[in-house]
Amino acid sequence: MKKKAAKEPVQIVVVSDPVKTTTAPADRRKIRALVKDKLLSTSSEPYHKVQVEVKRAPNGKPKALIVSMLRARSYTADVFKVSVDPDYNARSIEPSTAA
């Protein structure tokens, strides 16, 4: 596999919900910034890709992000549940095995 250079950005994919409307580009930008700031920049582990699922409240507002960080050297996914406010600011971050 092609190795990512030290400063090569890790691809962050916001996966689409097949039923609800897709996440707006501006919201995807906020999600990517949150993942970079709160998770990628605080880890020394090299990652291949990050996938983010948006969990929503019944009113459609974001409630939490399930962030699956795929390591570059093993088939390990580090999964975190990030509780967010409606503007995608992190309220809490915890490792997840249930999501």
Place this chain on the structure above:
Amino acid sequence: MSETHVNASVPVVVMQSAARAIYATGDRSKIEQTVRSHLLLRSAETYHKVQVLVKHRPDGAPQVIYAYMLREFSYTADVARLVVDTHYGVRSVDPAYKGQDDLRYAERSQPQRVFAALKDGPDMVFGTPVPEIPTAKAAVEAAYRIAIKAGYKAVKLLGKDASVANYQKYLGGHLKAFGNVGHGYTGGIVLSDGNLTSAWFSKPKVSLKPEVVYFNSCQTFNPPLLPAIVKAGARTFVGGKVNLLIGPSEKVFRCFWLNVLTKASKMGPTLKKCESDNYPSAGAHGITGDLGKF
């Protein structure tokens, strides 16, 4: 310049149903519009055609729309179920429908070709949501070729096709074997559009009998995923006890399938031998259930 969705012109064919031989133009137009707006234009998958069957209430009013969505680039039919009101207004959408009772109703009607395809499904499925990792893609393609050569009907799911809905559909389809190469954790595996977790395997309606399931994915041979898969009835389950290295682990995967499918080797000893021949450390993989011949 306006952009056109890839499925904008996909033909939607309303089939003759058990309750109604033909539909008025107005009804057909509503059905077509419903399928287009709620399914086709919301999907990232490219489709060739959609065959639609409407289930009616005893009073003749429409109740449920089943859409058999035939993919453009594979012989896959995605089945969706839309609950509708009397004017075909959508009440709920299940884009990955798997219920059997309603399919039996539908089977009495027209689209026999689709049902034949679903019934005469594959024996084995091998997939990876990360085909951009060359060793992952090569391992899945090798297992697929081994299965075909051994006389089994096999399907491979690469990239986008390695989706949660597809994995659920096939894992729940009473296959002989299922292999995944991709990232995992103690609670599940990561697919192209989300995670397939222990919660799904724990559902009472999920049955993995009589499958040999091999997740070439880290940490999957641990709770809560391991007991959920065992409880769901898998004949044999192989997974990573610890983190599995990209590169060597696929060699173990390929070695396992080659030996159990073509040389009638026992699964337990084969995994151990394949690991000792191809992996830098012992005990990284776990196997449970039937350890005998495939």
